[in-house]
Amino acid sequence: MYEPRNLPQLNEAISALSSMRFSIVYNNKYSKADDPDADPLHIHNYLEIFLNVSSDISFLVNNNLYPVPEGDAVLSRPGDIHMGIFHKAAVQEHICIWIDADFASPIFSFLRKEDFCPLFSFDEKTKKELLSLTFSLLDICENEGSELKKASCLLRILTLFEKETSPDAAAQSDIPEPLQKILDDIHGNFAGIRNVGDILATHFVSSATLTRWFRQHLHTSPREYLESVRLSNAAVLLANGHSVTDACMRSGFSDCSHFIVLFKKKFGETPLKYKKKVNVGSSFQA
Numbered sequence: 001m002y003e004p005r006n007l008p009q010l011n012e013a014i015s016a017l018s019s020m021r022f023s024i025v026y027n028n029k030y031s032k033a034d035d036p037d038a039d040p041l042h043i044h045n046y047l048e049i050f051l052n053v054s055s056d057i058s059f060l061v062n063n064n065l066y067p068v069p070e071g072d073a074v075l076s077r078p079g080d081i082h083m084g085i086f087h088k089a090a091v092q093e094h095i096c097i098w099i100d101a102d103f104a105s106p107i108f109s110f111l112r113k114e115d116f117c118p119l120f121s122f123d124e125k126t127k128k129e130l131l132s133l134t135f136s137l138l139d140i141c142e143n144e145g146s147e148l149k150k151a152s153c154l155l156r157i158l159t160l161f162e163k164e165t166s167p168d169a170a171a172q173s174d175i176p177e178p179l180q181k182i183l184d185d186i187h188g189n190f191a192g193i194r195n196v197g198d199i200l201a202t203h204f205v206s207s208a209t210l211t212r213w214f215r216q217h218l219h220t221s222p223r224e225y226l227e228s229v230r231l232s233n234a235a236v237l238l239a240n241g242h243s244v245t246d247a248c249m250r251s252g253f254s255d256c257s258h259f260i261v262l263f264k265k266k267f268g269e270t271p272l273k274y275k276k277k278v279n280v281g282s283s284f285q286a
């Protein structure tokens with residue numbers, strides 16, 4: 001058998017495409033500003049692209065709240081706590097793309113930058129291109145276009161995010177300073193915070209004031225937010241091979257039975273089933 005003397009060096013990055021799955025949804029409906037079910041605080045193991053077509057919205061990602069102007073987008077990485085917060089009752093138009101892939105692939109290296117910010121602000125030319133590509137992807141999917149056309153369009157969308165420099169996260173946050181300090185504390189010390197009472201004592205704030213801040217700015221409660229941060233960390237630990245007990249304790253839960261109940265409520269399955277099914281990979285470590 002003939003073998004060439006100089007074998008080509010094959011690029012492995014494209015292998016990530018073989019396991020990539022995605023879904024795209026277009027929303028154009030009336031939503032109330034104070035409706036907690038419009039986009040509840042949630043966590044998942046997909047990359048989520050939220051493109052604001054014409055909504056008056058801010059987006060919470062982990063411990064920062066970002067105002068999202070029309071034409072801009074938010075990228076929530078696997079394990080990020082996130083939620084869209086509408087500011088007024090109106091018809092809200094936006095597009096969401098969810099991607100499940102091997103995020104350790106070089107294709108997604110831009111998600112692993114130390115200064116990564118979820119908010120992506122584009123110039124007018126790029127906004128038009130992104131909007132055009134996104135609606136093209138919708139059309140291809142709705143009309144059962146070829147898989148090659150779908151993959152090509154999706155990769156062109158991702159390329160716009162790869163080349164775009166996201167702004168500084170802290171500078172973009174739309175949360176009052178006292179609440180921002182509390183969110184930063186929760187994210188930095190969630191395993192050591194026993195309950196909301198610890199937050200009240202540490203930050204010298206009343207329960208009524210804390211609850212009002214969370215409801216007004218985040219449309220959730222302090223307890224639910226703290227639980228979500230813990231569950232997010234537990235999910236990443238499980239996906240990276242930790243036992244259920246280890247994930248429970250290292251995430252700040254003292255009762256494994258209670259942890260399992262909360263986890264199933266948030267993710268729809270027990271921690272053990274989740275661990276067996278999900279593989280986030282080494283890209284997003286707790």
